[in-house]
Amino acid sequence: MKNFTITYIVVFFMLSIPKTMAAQVVISTPSLGFSQACASASFNTYNISFAFSPEGNLGSTNQFIIELSDASGAFSNATVVYTSAQGAVTTSPATLSFSLPTDTAGQSYKVRVKSTAPAATSTGSVSFPAYYKIQDTPFSINNLIETGVYCSGGSYLLTIDNPGTGDNDSPLQYPSLTFNWYKETSPTTSVFVASGNTLSVNQPGTYFAETNYGSCTSNSFSNRVTVSESTTNGTSTINSSLGNPYCASQGSTTLSAINGVSYQWYKDGVEISGATNQMYETNETGAFSVDIDLGDCSTSASIDLDGIGFTSEIDVTEVNMIEDGETLTATVTTTASSPEFKWYFNDTLITGATANSYEATKTGNYKVEITQTVGCDTTKEFQFSVQTAFPNVSDIPNLISPNGDGINDTWVIPQEYVNGANATVTILSAQGEIILQTNNYLNNWPENQLDFKSVNPVYYYVITTSDNKTKKGSITVVK
Structure with a gap:
């Protein structure tokens, strides 16, 4: 009985050896078909290649799985980005494709490959930058106002506008994103300043922000803002949310001033009662301005708002x-x-x-x-x-109305007395003072505005032709 038991154990062990050996498979380190992964809604497919051996050891239900590490390259909380169908991959080497999750953002991601039947795991790939560009359009900072002002010894806070309205697709709507701020050093170059959702500026210059997509190119960048130190006559600008000119039929436009402590808005030089916020909404046209208290100093801004919608x-x-x-x-x-x-x-x-x-x-x-x-x-x-200029009028008028309406604004007389006719034209005031005397009258009197209030002044004219014929009369000036 004892010998039978020993024999049974030995036979069982011998039979189990081939089964254990058949369950083993080795997966190589995956090779990347890319150097960096810059994904977006329009493109998000990346290839890797790997080998496995022996091919015959794969079970019929085997699935290959691609795992994506965290941004530091660790797989402790890996994300599954691809799973093959059972038995779909049986030949080595193999090439598989995967897509990035929308919150991917970092410089040191890795991928690895796992099998399920039998269970095996490759080592991690070389690290690579990976970003999903969930927001990839220009955005606004500083309410699209092109300027900012700070007091001497103080600072000015630049912020990304949120929420996005109209054409402004604010990247702050996506919590996974981070931002870098830059200062221009020339029209085509800039230097990195800081990271974050805001930037406190205490040096003059032109600043802008970009969504941090690492080495990936992107269209997610802001407008430029030129920040300066306040002076006695320092001014800034006002932004209209509907542009300027704007379409009044679309409703009210929102006027925005730069960041400050307090505000007072004006229209056509008249203070607007209760308009003491950073923004002022209006559906009127005209000259708007705002006084801005910056704390230790002040500034002002203005805009001539046109509601036509075109120029x-x-x-x-x-x-x-x-x-x-x-x-x-x-x-x-x-x-x-x-x-x-x-x-x-x-x-x-x-x-x-x-x-x-x-x-x-x-x-x-x-x-x-x-x-x-x-x-x-x-x-x-x-x-x-x-x-x-020299119409063929038949009579000498005795009344003019120089009010700028284009009708009877000047004293227009027949062509035989003007423009080279060699006639002397003299105009006198009621007191006999010579107001005009010329031998080449151009139908242009009075050239300047005549100042009178209630009484219509009367002037007198004398015209002497080249053959010494004389014409005399009066000219009454009315408004």
Whole structure:
């Protein structure tokens, strides 16, 4: 009986040896198909290759697993980033692909490969930088205000704007991200200053922030802010959340000032009651300003807010003089989207005049309306007049109204007395004082504004022609 027992144990041990040997497999250190992993929503696939031996020792249910270390290269809390299907990989060497988790950020990650049947684990790969660029668009700091001011001996706090609104995809929405701050040393170079969500600045210069994606290139960077030490006349700028000009039909825009202790806002030079915060919301246009208390000193800022939503210019003046037979071409340039143009002559729409330019052939009053038809539906207009410097008038007028409206602003007399006709024109005040005397009158009196209040002054003229004929009369000036 004793011999039978010994024989049974020996047989059992001998039978178990092949089974133990068949369960062993060795996996090589994985080889990386990349030098750094810079993942994003548009790209997140990375390859590794490895060998295993012997191939025949793999069980039919075996799965290969790729594990990603932490940012320091440790596998104590490894993350599984890939698992093959059972029995899918049977030939060595093998190449597998994996994707990075969205919170990946560091310079010393490693990967390793494990098998399940039999269980085996490779050594870790060489370390590599790995970042998932969960936010990869420009963002704003300092409320998009281009300047900052600090008092002598003090500092100015730059912050990343949060939350992101409108086009501002704030990276602060993603808690896993960290940030680096830089100071410009030239238009194309900069130096690292510090890391963090904010930066306290006590040296003049231009600063900006970047999301820390290590050696990976990225579009996640901020606007530039130029910070200076406050002076007696130091000023900063104001930012409009809807831009400037802005589309008033979209609602109110938020005006933002730089960081300070207290504020007082003004519109057109008048204090706005209760407007004492860093931001002021308005749907009005005009000249806005703010006084900013920085603690040990103060500064101010201003903005001329335009609610049209686009800019336009016209290349003619309000009053334009032409000779008989001449024409005047007026051209409008605009940033309006898909603009429409309407031209008017003496307040009557000119049929067919829909281009951005118009050739005026008649004297009179003109107007052009520019309407933006895409986006902000708003209209801007320009008015101008076309006059003949020496019109063929038949009578000498006895009344003028120099009020700047383009009508009877100057004393315009027949062509036989002006511009080379060699006629002497004399204008006298009611007291007999000579106001103007010339032998080449240009229809341009009065050239300067006449100062009077309630009584319409009367002047007198004497015109002597080249053949010694004389014309006399009075000129009444009205508002």
